[in-house]
Amino acid sequence: MTASLFTPRTIGHARTPFADKNDVPKGPLAKHVEEGVLEIDPAFAEGLDDIDGFSHLIVLWFFDKAEGFALKATPPGSSVARGVFATRAPHRPNPIAVTVVELLRREGNRLHVQGLDMADGTPLLDIKPYLGNVAGEVRLGWIPEFAREQQQRG
């Protein structure tokens, strides 16, 4: 294992309706429809040029509330621990989150987007264009089983 690969830096912050991370709908069945703003540091705003034409963006952000990591994670609402790489749990070896959002409009260094799932003030690491859907069927591992359990519980 390499000691240090690079030094992550904040490119901006998320402005979202979630004052606290516990306000964010959690778990594999949660739907994220909230609007908010990706506020990019003015020093990086030039990097947003040409972004307007993309309907969806991949946002990389820092799980800034997660300390340490574990190789197993128990999804919210579940009683079964899963391998952390088979989940979106925050306590991972590299605390980096990925969220796909819809771009509504750009205003200078502010991107108005829909589909946010992070607390207000969360540090952003990167933005990339979403280049297309996976072809063919997407299989969702343990999640359908989890959904059935939830349904049975009512």
Add this chain to the structure above:
Amino acid sequence: MTASLFTPRTIGHARTPFADKNDVPKGPLAKHVEEGVLEIDPAFAEGLDDIDGFSHLIVLWFFDKAEGFALKATPPGSSVARGVFATRAPHRPNPIAVTVVELLRREGNRLHVQGLDMADGTPLLDIKPYLGNVAGEVRLGWIPEFAREQQQRG
């Protein structure tokens, strides 16, 4: 800007048919169909439990050949510089790449996958389950214009 958010660590390495990064098909129209292996460090292998049921994975990896960054990037084959956040260019403020691959099978700490686009030996940062396609139409910004230019050049 925060000085240091966290210390990235290598969770494993990609084993791919590309001896050099210049062997990887590049540019927004490149297709990535190569098979290879995500070899996870044995210390992290337990984190792969339950991953088998997912058809596709999101792989986060380190652009280890990219030094420094620029806010504009000129895509391979293009003459137009674009905002770096509207591209997948490696020289970005946080040199983190995202690739979606198809999971063929797991053998212990080795994930056989299809769709790799990084050089052999590339350090891996994270693996997450791909949870579904974007709903509705995906618009691709400057890329259709680029595709037309390429076609006109023959």
